[in-house]
Amino acid sequence: MDIYVLLKRTFDTEEKIVINEGKVSDEGVDFIINPYDEFAVEEAILLRDKHGGEVTVVSVGSEETEKELRTALAMGADKAVLINCEDLEAQDQHTTASILAAFFQDKDYDLILGGNVSNDNSTGQVGPRLAEQLGLPYVTMITNIEVDGNTATLKRDVEGDTEVIEATLPLLVTAQQGLNEPRYPSLPGIMKAKRKPLEEIDYDDLDIDEDEIEAKTETITTFLPPEKGAGKILDGELEVQVKELVSNLHQEAKIL
């Protein structure tokens, strides 16, 4: 199987957000593979190990993304491609999906996996937009995938219910929490990753009309949520605390 994984470099989930001049500051921030994309990488490796073939990880990003791509190679992916678009202004999900669509134009693929959302912008748009541009069927938020020949059977998380879906390859899927437990890259895997191919291309090396990939949306400003005032730690006997809590919720907060 020819398997591709879409990967994004994102803030570590432990990072606090600092806003500087209306923008999120990335100063001193630790980056990781977007956790949902990590599920996708893991699943791609498992499928490759089971069915044979090759896993290629693709990222639209900046040069720094090389680190996350190397991590995916260390986990067991075979190849990585970085589509550098640092010089590109005005990007949004439409931009990313269009660049990817151009990249996939001359590729053979059976399966494209991505994360269900990224943990920064959380739009969940890139996968479905890409599928639409490529004319591919897609299944979002999968928690299981089995491939048998040309057929994939998937489980999809629908607000707690599970849909069992059948689809034919080629297919695009996006990974939801619970799909698998991503492995830690092994130390020998990390050593080997250095020797695996990591290709860097510039977005304008692709067959793209710059006007067509221009962002459709723009961010006007970014801000932090209002700080919560200090809460009230109740005291006294537990029974008294509970009574006080319920009466507070009932009368002050008007909730119950």
Next chain:
Amino acid sequence: MGRTVLTFAEIRENELRNVSFEALAAAKDISDGGEVVAAVAGSDDDSLAETLFHYGADRVVKVENEILDHYTNDGYFQAYLQVIQTVKPDVVILGHTALGKDLSPRLAARFNAGLISDATDIEVIDEEVVFTRPIYSGKAFEKKRVKEGTIFATIRPNNIQALDKDSSRTGEVLTEEVVINDLRTVVKEVVRKATSGVDLSEAKVIVAGGRGIKSAEGFKPLEELAEELGAAVGASRGACDADYCDYSLQIGQTGKVVTPDLYIACGISGAIQHLAGMSNSKVIVAINKDPEANIFNVADYGIVGDLFEVVPLLTEEIKSLKVGV
């Protein structure tokens, strides 16, 4: 300058979902004197149209094709596409629900249009529609706009206030017979979740458990409290990782992001990833043995104590409050 705003209403268990009314309220704001159109698929119940009028729709499009009785990406895509082509709206609004998340990017891509996902607030400033949406799972927010063309947006349930019901409102009902070819993804089966009926993303009240729950059985008192409150049960990553519950219950940066009116955190320490998923809840109650637990920093009310003592007491107290009322 009025806008035509099209909302797609969603049905669950034969009833309109709340988020559909919230979408109408948003549409009303945006329409700026224009027209609010609600499309509804997957039901032949005529009373649904009535209800949509009561909550702000000026016109209702009944989308008809029996394939739409169950959601499929290809089926609903073709249907919605046809409706959009008929109505020719300036703005399209869906709920940021499983359906909305799955379908909206594809619709936007087909129209080569911008999509604002997961909006929590919508304003019209100088003729411009400005959306507020959380980023980094609610650790920050951004204000965003679509630069040109049709505006697509999904709205997060529970954030935009629905209009008060006005039973006197009525309007024109149109029927759109849609043509649906070729379903490339087929739903073979739907397995209903084992937990109580209330969905996390739309729940007004959530009772959540963390590592302090200690076992799968430890959720029992939480479920009893949830039942009393009509609440949904959620969990922290710690509880999911420890196999006390399914990942579908996980709240936090790598799980669901929720904003209920009341969030009761039981035995949850309050890792930053968890806080990202729930700290924008309106009122937060924390119950934890450790007085130093981080969760108390975001809680409106905190009880330091063993959840296995506190939660049953709380359940009883709420029962007696109900009896008293």
Next chain:
Amino acid sequence: MDFRLDEEIEFLKTNIRNFVNNEVEKVAMQIEKEDKIPERIIELSKEMGLFGLSIPEEYGGLGIGMVGKCALYEELGKTHNGYTTLIGAHTGIGTVGIVELGNEEQKQKYLPDMASGNKIGAFALTEPEAGSNASNLKTTAVKRGDTYILNGTKHYITNAIEADVFTVMAVTDPSKGAKGITSFIVEKSFPGFQVGAVEEKMGLKGSHSAELIFEDCEVPEENVLGEVGKGYMNALKILANGRAGLAARNLGSCQKLLDMCMEYVQERVQFGVPIIEHQAVAHMVAEIGVEIEALRSFTYRIAWKVDQGEKVIKEAAMLKLYGSEVYNRVADKALQVHGGVGYISDYPIERYYRDARITRIYEGTSEIQKNIIASQLRKEYS
């Protein structure tokens, strides 16, 4: 002089750090309470290849130099020392003998399984009557045909109950003193071998020390490690080689203590200000900072010398001594900085304080290191 680590080593470090933070740190309290490393952690450590970090690449290990190893040990030092000891004793004194002294057949036979963690290694020198005085061994090995028959008892053997492969020192020629000692590779399954009582310890929970009892234990001749009669020198070599790694682990623990101190002193408020504003506290963390920087430079300089193929008997002893003493001083200060919280078992500080204590004793006491240093100095100046 370039003090930067290779990009690749940095990458390895980052991944170990992630693993340690996401997995081991979460169960540190559990390890402390149950005196056991959870199976999941062992399995993940195997999958990550941590057990092979000192084994050459051709035998399934990592094949990195001493500077690289120290960088990784430093990361491992930042978590529960019992866990670190399980890995460290295996990758250090438990495997180094076979790596450095083993013949090709022995390496082929043992190292791949040891690299994967399927077989754990341990080092058995110490006896009830031969602690610091390693030449006073009583365990004997008598040759009978093509087999050596071992009799005697070893004690305080780290990883004794986890290990499958032991590097054992025994006397083959009592008339020759230190020159009559030979090293053997002994498998757990050899007839006549058994593990005795497990010791209750002050710290290093999850890592276990126990007795080894040899009762007419049959060891095939091909399991002689290195040359017959060279066992004492072998033991010294193996221990010397482990010393830089041990210092690096101590360095990691010190760094972790500083990290915890810096978080605490900026959050904890007394007399209306964060306690870092109090000069007495500020000076303590400053002193910790200096100790760590000195140890870091020392560790990596010696590791670099090892990688250049230089002899470091004196320097390795100095480093072992210094690293252990620094760890103890830092742990003491860190506890003082934390005050009452530092003494409470719900917080990790007191655990580091207890775990630090053994580093001045095991793998050669501080006093023995001083003897080695002095005797090396005498040689230099004679």
